[in-house]
Amino acid sequence: MQADYHQPDTLEEAQALLAECPDAVLTAGGTDLLVQRRASGAQGPLISLRGIAELRGIHESHDLMIGAGTTLTEILDSARMQGDYPALIQSIEVLGSHQIRNVATLGGNLCNASPGADTAAPLIVYGARLKACSAGGGDSGACRTIAITDFFEGPGRTSLRPGEILRGILLDPPSPRLRSGFQRLGRIQMDIAIASLAVAFEWDGGQARQVRVAAGSVAPVPLRLQATEEMLEATALDPETLNKAATVAAAEVSPIDDIRASAAYRRELIAVFLRRAIRAALEAHGEAGGGTA
């Protein structure tokens, strides 16, 4: 006989179940989790978040909140997301296959905490905040907001506390000057990324400000590259600066050798991705900039 499968209809019900059964595992799309459980032989109880309407959808108030249970296809299909957060859209377009994106959720991609989670680097450069809620708080009382850079603690580990459920991903409305983009390489699209990189900055009178750079699959967690950001801050993103920053970025990551690529190759990719991502982000607005990649 198998362990139980709970299908709560509300977040409150899910939190109560989690309190009652602390070793139950939460599942949303299940596209990573079910594969992992099959591989590891894990058979404990599952609590499904799929039926919880309040976890789904893209809600606009002052900030934008993407419900953690929103599928990747729903995000791709959102005109608002396409227009305002192109780096996130670009990362989802190359994440898995159609049938994966139709089921997989944004919250699941983050909570699974893969070092190569494709959506993490874009969300880091957009300064995303994660809303986590535990039992008894309803929609506000026991909720807290976690900066995405404080969320990942290692492969498969997050700073969510026992009993907490990721409620949604909060994004600031972008300024009209925001430029952003994403680069990734896998052997084929379906494969896990060998490396990925996202960049965002304010393009202000020919100068880059508030530069954010983040990379995936090159460290135990999706990584913000602060030394690289400093190199680019308040510059015109001229070829010489970009080349220097690319060198810094390649040194700032800490990749490993594995079956997908060597660490040295990953460092090389990060240098190339930085130049390409910046150039593409400017070109998307008909602006010139960047070095050669």
Next chain:
Amino acid sequence: MKSTGKRILKLSINGTVHECAAEPQALLLDVLRNELGLFGTKRGCDMGTCGCCNVLVDGQVQMSCLLLAHDMTGKEIETIEGLFDVGDPRGLHPLQRAWAEHGGSQCGFCTPGFVMTAKALLTEEPDPSEERIREALSGNVCRCTGYKKIVEAVQSAAAEIRS
């Protein structure tokens, strides 16, 4: 938490409601094949990579090896067995006819998954470009051959459905 044994499950598949008992964490793929005898849906990689187990859930292509059957209550599931065309003497759907005519199958194991993916695509986009077809089918793997004849089959079926 204690185990609970099988639970009654009602699934709407190809327009018919089926009732059976299934373990709490049973996969849709296992229920289709083992409980309902719908063997058209294939178990390939069993890890969400090959697309052989693709079915439509409320019209959207999804993988039955990664879906828990009890989540499918209230949804409309469509499998390869549901495809038909009353106008065809053998009852074949235009996609199935095109696959046969263009040699889209060799061993045939991947075919049901490809056909279901193609059906979802053509419902959304009746006249997709070759690039779009290839992109839509990128999550389906054929190990016998290349994809040229499969793409031709989809193009041919698309033209027939539009006419």
